[in-house]
Amino acid sequence: MAEAASLDLDLSGRPTSGAGAPAGVVLREVSKAFGEIVALERVDLTIADGEFVAVVGPSGCGKSTLLRLISRLAAPTTGSITVFDDASPLPPRGMSIVFQNHVLLAWRTVLDNVLFPADMVGERRDHYRDKAMELLETVGLAEFAGRYPHELSGGMRQRAAIARALLLKPNLLLMDEPFGALDALTREQMRLDLEALWLKNRMTVLFITHSIDEAVLLADRVIVMTPRPGRIERIMPVGIRRPRGLAARRDPEFLEKSGEITEIFLSRGVLHRED
Numbered sequence: 001m002a003e004a005a006s007l008d009l010d011l012s013g014r015p016t017s018g019a020g021a022p023a024g025v026v027l028r029e030v031s032k033a034f035g036e037i038v039a040l041e042r043v044d045l046t047i048a049d050g051e052f053v054a055v056v057g058p059s060g061c062g063k064s065t066l067l068r069l070i071s072r073l074a075a076p077t078t079g080s081i082t083v084f085d086d087a088s089p090l091p092p093r094g095m096s097i098v099f100q101n102h103v104l105l106a107w108r109t110v111l112d113n114v115l116f117p118a119d120m121v122g123e124r125r126d127h128y129r130d131k132a133m134e135l136l137e138t139v140g141l142a143e144f145a146g147r148y149p150h151e152l153s154g155g156m157r158q159r160a161a162i163a164r165a166l167l168l169k170p171n172l173l174l175m176d177e178p179f180g181a182l183d184a185l186t187r188e189q190m191r192l193d194l195e196a197l198w199l200k201n202r203m204t205v206l207f208i209t210h211s212i213d214e215a216v217l218l219a220d221r222v223i224v225m226t227p228r229p230g231r232i233e234r235i236m237p238v239g240i241r242r243p244r245g246l247a248a249r250r251d252p253e254f255l256e257k258s259g260e261i262t263e264i265f266l267s268r269g270v271l272h273r274e275d
């Protein structure tokens with residue numbers, strides 16, 4: 001049974017996450033169909049301002065569709081979406097997206113790639129140079145500022161893409177399987193780095209992944225989705241203390257929550273027991 005996130009109002013009538021914090025993203029009864037295919041069915045979700053939410057589910061359950069609707073790259077078939085109180089169909093201001101493939105510009109240095117969003121909004125690059133260098137420092141790439149993307153490993157390129165996404169201080173960061181193409185060790189390090197960046201910047205994050213572990217280790221709440229039609233099966237709060245670091249893997253709550261999610265996928269036929 002899907003547990004819909006509660007929708008409350010604060011004293012000004014502004015929607016809140018239910019815990020009293022102002023709402024960053026609110027979806028009400030959102031469905032999306034592509035012809036006969038119902039990609040998402042009646043999704044209700046409220047993400048608090050500054051919350052880190054992970055979405056986990058099998059291929060085809062509608063994770064990317066959810067992200068595309070929130071980013072306004074696509075419109076819902078029915079239902080409504082507001083992002084920081086804005087219900088307009090235009091891409092929300094202050095939003096940044098990181099995809100699985102870094103899409104860095106091959107002809108620009110790492111620093112110039114990180115500065116690219118400033119060009120896009122017509123800001124002077126030199127105003128952002130210090131910020132860009134600070135971000136490159138945080139993601140361990142300061143020494144590579146003058147290099148070109150082809151001179152970096154896959155993990156380094158993805159770090160540069162994350163630095164670029166943070167240049168204009170987004171209040172909403174949408175991440176679509178950002179670590180999906182990385183090896184396990186790099187992925188673990190990226191997880192630690194992303195948590196550190198989030199603790200520093202406290203933007204609202206929607207993080208899509210196929211990894212149960214990654215979702216539980218990173219998120220304040222994990223949205224568990226199941227397919228045909230894509231729907232929210234469960235919303236699971238994770239209260240492991242931050243910074244979670246490597247030790248979180250041994251935390252009893254990590255084992256409990258990842259076990260519960262595994263059970264959901266087993267019961268829905270997404271996973272099969274080995275015996």
Ligand SMILES: Nc1ncnc2c1ncn2[C@@H]1O[C@H](COP(=O)(O)OP(=O)(O)OP(=O)(O)O)[C@@H](O)[C@H]1O
Pocket residue numbers: 034037038039057058059060061062063064065066230
């Ligand atoms: N533009 C489109 N046209 C037609 N069908 C689409 C379109 N986009 C998505 N779908 C369908 O909607 C469903 C959900 O797709 P979506 O990409 O959101 O899933 P996902 O959970 O992100 O999958 P994956 O993990 O493989 O990326 C799928 O059945 C997909 O085939």
